[in-house]
Amino acid sequence: MKRLNGLLLCISCLLPALFYPSVACGPLWLPDQNRVSLFRPGTSLSSGMQPFYYSERLLHSTVPDPADNDRRRNCEEWQGFTNAGIPLLHIAEIQYRTDPDKWLHACNENDWQAFDGNGFVQWLLLPENRDAFDYLRLAKEIEFTQSGLTDPWDDGNDREMKRRLASFARECLKRSTGAEKAFLRDRYLFQAMKCAHYVADPDFASAQLFPLFDRWMPRNESVVTGWAHLFRGLLERDSLQRAVHLLQAFERSDEKKLVVYNRFDMEQLERLAVAGLDTKSLEVVTVLKALKSPGRALDKLQQLQRITPLSTYLPALIAREINKLEDWLWTPEQVGLPSWMRAATQTEEEMSEDLEFEDARRKNLAKDHAYLLEVMQFVRSSAFGSRQARSFYTLAEAHLLSMGGDFAGAYRLLQGLAPLTSREQEMQRLIGLTVATAELRDVRDDAIQLQLHDYLTELMRLNPDFALYEPQIISDEYWYDAIGEVYDEQGDDVRELLLWLGHRFLLAGDIMTAGLLYNKAGLETEYYDGWYTFQSEEANYRSIAFYDRFATPETIDSLLAFRQMPKRTAFQAFITPSAWPLADWYRDLKGTLLIREHRFREALAVFSSMDPAFWQKQYAFADYLPTGSITDLGGIIPWRKPSADKRERVSKMEITKAMVQLENDMARNPMDGQTHKAYADALLNLTYWGNAWMMYSYGKSDNERYWNAYHDGGSIRLHGFRSVSERDYYFCEAAIAYYKKVLSLSKDDELTADALMMLDYCKRLTSEERGDNVQSDYLAALKSDFSHTRLWKAFKSSCLQ
């Protein structure tokens, strides 16, 4: 999953502070951001396969050799050639980190000060190594020509570059044939091949270069052989020969794998598979076919195993299948973590919202579980080879067992593996143990918590990318980095585990710990957690968003107690935020939760215990608190004029105090219609449609509608209200009940008309078909029986024109 800052955010319409029309709403989630991927493809230890780590969206990375395997090999070859104990770093510095212009300047001026202390340069400058020096100079000139003339607005670049490269191709050929050392000879030939390709000169290449290539290169294990195969293939006119050389390039070079992958489509590969290729080429063709399969590819893996039973590509391809299964079995559309969260609170109504999809989803899950068993069987049948290879297959099987729900089986396999020497494999073992432990044991047990803590901290020690820095506050504009997405996915496993653990605590009824883990994870889920840039750290919605959805008032009491706890276990210390929000921020939430349950007296007690200046000083949404009386519906109800007595923004405490006062009034005058009418008006003001909606909710959107709370196009869920308070908030049910009570108590036509108008208005507000199309019995009653009232006249002039 993606970290919080990995979002394309267009958040304006969701924020209370930014109510202006916007062309875009909500975050745009891309598939990789929602992936729950806990099988690390690096566990396969397959060299050069990183660009093909599974991603549903990107198919492959655009970084050809992120581990720099080819570059390392080249430096090692140079190290062997120099035979002078030169550190690899010195060679890499010149080969890959020195701008060609800087190198050529040093050559021209014979000024080597900039390379002082570099052993490779010192070696190159020795007279007996002049031939190597000359090679490197020419190689840098070629590099400069390829990339140095880089004013993209200059239209003359292309011609000049081609002229120079054509000249280099011939010079390299000349030097290749004249070179005394095979090491330099082969490198000159590779350079000649490359230049010939860039100037698109296949005639020169086939006449002059191919014969030399065929004589010198095929049995050469040098890294440049793989590179030369690529250009040989690209220059080749015969399509079969072309394919053979490209496949060789894939096999022999990590850096060229990606470009070869992109040169073939599935149809070409199918034709090549029956073209009578040698075993190695056929193996690579089958690998490419598997890599190009966005769906199931087990049949290709089985083909590969028949061609080369111990193919070194097999583990990486198995890892891809496991990652696909994670997508299909664990993504939010299926049973991914956010959806698990939803399942904890999902109502029957939500569950049945899309029966057709629900049916397909269930069938797909069944198919995918069956496929999981097939893959597991294949994994078991492949578990041969070196010790590390066998460890991979055990880790793979354990993960598949976990995905299939057999956590005990997974745990047994993982326990049977001693700590592994490979860092990647050891990380996978710890991830598997964390998942299995959380599923099998009682996470509330201190000893289990300590065990989980140890797994997590060891994971963070092994991989610095797992560091749990606090979620960043997002800057105003963020450009989503698609290329980094896959690699980011590899760096958030501990966060995903925290989310997983949070879910286990939620199921165990420990909402407080679940929230702390959720916040610590800092991952984006399908819930609205607040993406604010302008809130203070001590009262940021993100810190209470989880509790806004799941907590009870008692949860907040536990949280406040935990906050003050003088001594914590290692696990508790681990999940404690690095900086706590203000205690009053939690109290504000507790009071709000009580308001949603209409427990106004208890809410008043909570708000009264807070700093009275909190809503002015720390509360980010102060501008959205109402002004004036809680019974003032001016600005909401067309026929009521706003009160002239507008004051400063009113704090939540003052509003709650007014609500308690109204309740006291009703208790004193249980048969008084006016008193009940005032209470009903106040309740209406607390709804989505009222002036004091902020008493209920921490956010409001123009696009938000009660029927959109769950049917919002699948983008986000804004609130996690419980169903009763949701009906009050969006459907005004509590207010309507009191308006009806007014009807039963009223002995005054004006008051009755008033209540009827309000009931009519509530119906119009809350019907799916809003406005004038709503048919209302209340309006009919008003017309027939109360047209003589003053209110009817006001109502008529405001609403019925």
Next chain:
Amino acid sequence: MKLEMRRLKTGCSLIDNMNAKSILPLAAMILLLHSCGHDHAQRSFYYWKTTWRVDSVEQAQMQAYGVNHLYVRYLDVDWSDNLQIPVPVSQLTPVDTYRSLELGAPSHTPVVFITNRTFDKIEAAWSDSLAVKLARKIRHVADELANATNQRAAFSEIQIDCDWTPSTREKYFHFLERFKSEFPRKEITVTLRLYPYTYPQTMGIPPVDRATLMCYNLGRLADKTEVNSVFNFAELTKYLNLVEKYPLQLDVALPLFGWHAWFRGNRLKGIVYPRELEQPGLDTLLLQADGNRWLVSEDVSLKTKYLRAGDVLRNEFPDKQGLVRAAERLKKQLPAIRRVAFFHWEPNNFTDYHETIERAFALY
């Protein structure tokens, strides 16, 4: 809807490829229009490819539609993170002859698409440099086309296409002013999305001679309940109703493109393009759900996508009737339209739209 898009076969006569019923009235209509003697709006298409490749069938097709103008994308400009400067991207290269500009399309307008992030990233001073460099580049592309075709294709207008935002407005508008000074005798126009058309107070009025109102991309692609995010006449009307008069003279462009929005449950999984659905046997796996929605009945791998049973594809090609109604509505709203265009010239995409194109053009 037919998911497998039909292709025009190269080398066939125009009559082979177009519905004969549609051609005869079209020819008659063209004759009639040409004999009427009053000014008609020019008929145009956007040519939005990286190579100029218009074969004889397409030339004849353009002629049959009475196309007498093309907006030709010359190049894009995007920000290079490596170089930290704006760079030209995907420059048009002449592959075939350029003769079609003689054939019923005597004029063309070079168009340059500039990404908004270019203006987000560049220093203010670069707005000047970009104008100078882009002017030189446009002349260079025009020269290349002229060399390749042995004819100089004259143009009197250059169009800039950019989805600017309030935060990039100042730099974009400054660039436009500077760009105009590079071509004082040519008309500089811009494309105008419906949002800046509707909210000029927020988005500003570009300092140019005219604008082309791009009447598409109206809805939210990611919203499962959206009818059609590319084009929806009802949505277009809502925008048009909000504006009485825009301060610039406007031409209009209507969409002739589409795709399939791919949903799993309520979540958008991606876009599936028509060519991706040209796979044998696929049509039997797609069941029409309702209107423009298709239900995937079995798991199926496309070249790069794995569709699952239960997924939904929402066809977002524009509704034909809606396009004609839009053309009628726009004519009423903007009586001074000088040119009506379709975006974009891709005959494979509009094999079913011949009559629609004729009817829309005939209104002007």
